[in-house]
Amino acid sequence: MALTAQSSKPQQPARIKLFVSAHKPAAVPDGASIVPIQVGAANAPRLFEDMLHDDDGENISEKNPMYCELTAQYWAWKNADADYYGFCHYRRYFDFTELEHQQNDYGEIMDGYIDDLAIAEYGLDDYSIAREVNGWDVITSPLNDVRAFGGFANLKDHWDGDAHLHLKDLRHMYDILCARHPEYREDADAVLNGHKACFCNMFIMRKAIFNEYCEWLFPLLDEFTEEWDHSLADVQTLRTPGHLAERLLNIFIAHHQRVSGSEHGWRIKQLQCVHFTHPEPVGSLEPLDRNPRDVVPVIFAADDNYVPMLTTTIYSMLANANPERFYDVIVLERDISEQNKQNITQFLAEFPNAEIRFYDVSRAMAGYELTTSNAHISVETYYRFIIQDALPFYSKILYLDSDLVVNADIAELYDTPLGDCALGAVRDLDFLGNLNMKDGKRLEYVASKLHMKQPFDYFQAGVLVMNLDRMRDIHTVQEWLDIASQPGFIYNDQDILNMECEGDVTYLPYDWNVMHDCAGRVHGVFDFAPAAVYQAYLESRNHPKIVHYAGFDKPWKNPWCDFGPLYWSYARKTPFSLQTMAVLADVKRPKPAVHHERAIAEDSPIRKYADAIAPSGSKQRELLKVVARKLQGKK
Template identity: 30%
Template structure:
């Protein structure tokens, strides 16, 4: 058996930036079922183990292995993507990292000296407690039981409550307090001194092994089958409260550090720089080809008219037959006539059509707006089937995009009988959990959508919206995007991510996307549509987006072109910033090596 002073297992299930020291020990969880070989990690299938339970028991197979196979003064468990900060400042604010270098190790105290100091300060270390609320809806406070009932199956928690009452009645008061509490810490991330840890594991696995006999997970989806990890989180909170009250144990809360989905590497940024020239090239016009129009819908006011012009220009120059494109601008009487004339000039030079569609927004004014950079126009796309009654199909585009490929290729993607198609959102998994959408639904970003308007007219959209608000209420935080995902859950065609390449692909993502790192990297290197999501916009001076110049390439071909002096100043600032970013990357890489 291992005999260190402190043993904190860091759970891995795939290759990832490694965090390791004498006290921090990488642990390959689910090793017995894994096809990957993690040479840097201890396998959890040697000695006494439950490694084969990992698909449903998650990090608990690592916890069990530590309990049965390690002899130490302090024991702990963390994850390669969720770790304690052993060198916290006063704030408990969650922080993030992309890679593991000397800088991150020093900053977050992932070294033996910091860990030893933290362990000496308390009997139990846990992640910091937070107010319980659905993901993305911090204004909706819930108890532990209410939250579990909403996110999982309350019958499982009821079974565990009965088992706690029968098998360890001394724990029952603390379990009930946990169920009623409106704060929690998650992830089964703890460090405990020896006597407490061994009592904790003895009790935890006794309850869970008995619950396993009574809970049938055969009909659960892959997410809900991780029930034992979810239940263990609540039992862990119960034990910590018990240990403090009965044993007089001291507890210290530490901030959690999250690994973000990494941004493009320096190498990839160089490839993107080379790709800029390729995707900036205009298409060669053709006279032959399909005779059908491509109808493109945008919601535009005078504030966003310059950005819409850049987006429209990019779509036209990438098209082999721009004369087949018809742009429909949904205007809630906020587009000046002078701006309409400028937009018409951008379109007409390519032989395309532009139509301004008047929208009476009175019927939408009751809908909520909870983000400062979002206006009522975001809901206009819900009215598209009604506003364009003679059109069968359309592509909806936000104005903060740049088209990098012929939209005919997007137009020709089959919808397979679904009324709408969209690419996965940069925070899709957490958004789906907030709205309790099925695992089979890939929450999509509504900034780029293909709409079967004929199929959409079969829905009473107004009634569907009212039903959604009646059911979800203030859990709807992303306006019409949430509504579209709710209404068309299970009836959506998922587009390749490259057709809606969001900003966080290029700058790093601390959210939970419903796409892989591989998908993100492929989309960054060959985007079909670049979407400047969130508040990072290319017309802002301090925009860090590596493809910012694509926006100006097209805007400067419209009536909203900037002066030469402004161009030189902006390009100089961009050059300086990019060089600083590249230098910092090289320094971090050098420190790592």
């Protein structure tokens, strides 16, 4: 009767805690079940105040270089209370849906960003987690077959295949396990001689099982590390205890299932693992803590290859800047190296009235197939379409291309009143000249593709004063990028801006965007433009405030180009001057060095014979290397 009455009561929902180990900033799905924890906090600054830290309470945080994510597991064991304990990484999560997602040979679903779409796609919410966890005893990541990713015969072979892991350490742990728990020998043999296992130390367990596992695991690891000479170990080898735990987890589960039998074994299942290649949080910039009236925001877009040119442009701008104004220089990018960012900021630190900031546009640009129609126009040119969302605290900014130099105080340009217009820009002499050509091709293009009523108002988009409030009214970022994804534009984003902003432009004096004479176009194209426009351009060449090296004839490729000496007067003062000269000399940027494994390993039993019949450095030796690599399936 009592049992019947008790069973009729509604069950309390299980308390599930899925601990997400992180050692760097990362986006974490929001949910009561998802608990982020900073690992290795004892050895690093507290970067994340809004999460747990593995150096609070009873902990082994200082062992993180060896134990990896296990320091979070130990912390949860000693300090947290739950019905289910689970563990993921900042970039690896379980897939809590009932869908089968495509995975690679390593048993991982590969995806990009941890965003709302991903959270829905993989059920990273409290409801989905509870649905997949409740009722099970143990959940692991997929059982991977080591024969599928590298052709390893078994788990011992797989361990030995890692250049940083040593078989003697695996054997030592095996000996410790068998000495402490001789009843586990059969299971250790079966797992290590087998070819399937779950990896990554990702699992979810009922409380009692989790406690049993931790009471069994950590004494094993502690005994191993106490006897282990790791004084000269490299960073990866130092992580050996974490790798050992991956194997021990499989042995622990195998043992229980064997001795319990089919009727009393744990209810176990595997969930797919999703690996996010970009787990970093959504980047955001904050307004500067300065009087907005003094700030001149200037936006650039560049990639890592364009760093020397970007730096030259920014340097020229700041060298002519008003010391009474402050310049917020923001670079939109997605692959500039941390070293180059540091080089840029350190060099430009000589200007106390400027701050250099970088904004990663990867997330905003994800999912768009954007291409350009000209070899000298890069996809970075589309980054300007995301400015209105990336900088919500600005109503007005300057946008400058990175293939120009500034010869005046850019604050004068920023102060140009736009009224209600979306943009301030200079008419494009090249385009206007083409409009007047007898073949009529450009006029036809404007009419059929751009649908402009006043084609001779077409502007050049390398120098823009942007009214962001008005730009937001015209289109959302998604709408701008959707238009940009359409094919058939000659000048890509510039055509789109002209098409969508026609009649919404304040036209600037030509000296703010003096295009240089690329391939003689001043007297072969520009002079076809309306006479008044052409004369104004010629006059602006005498006092250029900005010289724009638009087109293929760049001063870092041809120092004799129009206004070339002016460019080099700035470029030679930057820390990237030698790189710029290397581009000039057509010296290709070297690819990162790749370490190749020895074709014949140092401890190979055939090495002594190889040394005898094919001495190192001989032609015979090189031939033997080729044969050895082919036998190993290597190139």
